[in-house]
Amino acid sequence: MSGDITLQTHIQDVVNLFRWEDVEDATLVAHSYGGWVVSGAVEQLESRVSALAYVDAFLPEDGQRGHDLLNEQQKAQLEAAKALGEVSRPGPTSTALRIQRPEDAAWVDAHITPQPLGVSMDPVRLSGARERVRHKLYVRTPLFPQPVFDAALARCQADAGWRTAVMDGCGHDPMIDDPEGLAALLEGLK
Numbered sequence: 001m002s003g004d005i006t007l008q009t010h011i012q013d014v015v016n017l018f019r020w021e022d023v024e025d026a027t028l029v030a031h032s033y034g035g036w037v038v039s040g041a042v043e044q045l046e047s048r049v050s051a052l053a054y055v056d057a058f059l060p061e062d063g064q065r066g067h068d069l070l071n072e073q074q075k076a077q078l079e080a081a082k083a084l085g086e087v088s089r090p091g092p093t094s095t096a097l098r099i100q101r102p103e104d105a106a107w108v109d110a111h112i113t114p115q116p117l118g119v120s121m122d123p124v125r126l127s128g129a130r131e132r133v134r135h136k137l138y139v140r141t142p143l144f145p146q147p148v149f150d151a152a153l154a155r156c157q158a159d160a161g162w163r164t165a166v167m168d169g170c171g172h173d174p175m176i177d178d179p180e181g182l183a184a185l186l187e188g189l190k
Contacts, residue, residue, distance in 0.1 A: 001087055001088050001114060001116060002087060002116070003087040003116075003117070003118060004118070005087075005116035005118050005119065006116075006118040006119060006121070006122045007036055007037070007040065007065075007066070007118075007119045007120075007121075007122035007124060008040070008122055009118075009119075010036075010037045010119060011037055011040035011041045011044075014028075014037060014038070014041040014045075015041050015044045015045060018041075018045050018048055023048055024048050025048070025050045026045075026048060026049050026050065026051075027049075027050065027051040027052070027053060027135075027186065027189060027190065028041070028042060028045070028049050028051070028052050028053070029052075029053045029055060029186065030052070030053070030054045030055065030057040030058075031055045031056065031057055031173075031175070032055075032056060032057055032058070032172065033057075033058065033066065033115070033119065034057055035054050035057030035058035035059055035060065035152075036058055036060055036066060036119070036124055038052065038054070038057075038130075039058075039059070039060055039124055039126055039130050040124050040125065040126070042129045042130050042133060043125065043126060043127060043129045043130075046129040046132060046133065049133055050133070050134065050135060050190060051133065051134070051135035051136070051137075051189045051190050052130065052133050052135070052136045052137070053136075053137045053138075053139065053185075053186055053189060054136075054137070054138045054139065054152070054156075055139045055141075055174060055175070055182065056139060056140060056141045056144060056146070056149055056172050056173075056174070057138075057149070057152070058148065058149075058152070059138065059152035059155065059156070060124045060126070061126065062124065062125060062126040062127070063123045063124070063125070064123060064124060065120060065121055065122060065123045065124070066119060066120035066121075067120045067121055069148050070120070077089065078117060078120060081117060082117055086117065087116060087117055087118070088114035088115055088116050088117060089114060089115055089117060090112075090114055090115075091112035091113055091114060091115055092112065092172075093109060093112070094106075094108040094109045094112075097144065097171050097172040097173055098141075098143045098144045098171025098172055099171050099172075099173060099176060099177065100143075100169070100170070100171055100177045101177070104176050104177070107176075108173070108176065131161065135163075135189050135190050136156075136161060136162045136163065137162070137163045137164070137165065137185065137186075137189050138152060138153055138156035138162055138163075138164045138165075139164070139165045139166075139167060139174065139182070139185060140152075140153040140164070140165070140166050140167070141166075141167050141170040141171060141172055141173075141174050141177075142166060142168065143168075143169070143170060143171050143172075144170075144171050144172035146172075153166070163189070165185050167181060167182065167185075
């Protein structure tokens with residue numbers, strides 16, 4: 001963990017993996033904050049990506065920063081942490097994520113890691129590569145309250161270039177609450 005970790009660090013990690021492993025014809029899946037990373041990475045990987053899936057994820061617009069979409073309480077917490085010289089914030093708990101089964105909640109809580117503050121401060125630079133990918137899916141899990149995700153779902157529902165799905169009965173992590181259901185949606189994407 002370091003104050004040098006930014007959104008661009010994570011974008012470059014994904015781009016480098018594609019290049020080093022010669023990945024082609026991929027489905028790139030974004031979850032939550034990963035929507036920022038995938039949106040930025042596809043700018044450099046467009047020809048290698050045949051499908052995109054955003055799973056309860058941010059769907060940023062050009063020039064936006066994660067900080068711009070935080071609520072006032074979250075912004076105050078981030079600013080206070082930065083003022084104290086901290087480089088990360090605690091990850092969310094299974095309760096906040098609305099994990100459905102107690103045994104899964106215990107597993108999630110045991111594996112949550114801090115999240116670097118710097119990733120919220122970089123603007124994402126987008127030229128439209130995300131929109132040019134032929135197969136796109138936005139998945140929303142309404143048990144997790146997040147107005148920004150609700151707005152992203154509405155944007156995608158209004159755009160004929162996107163498929164959408166709502167996974168009722170799932171918290172923020174459908175890969176934990178309903179892995180088979182999520183896998184079926186992803187497999188049916190192309």
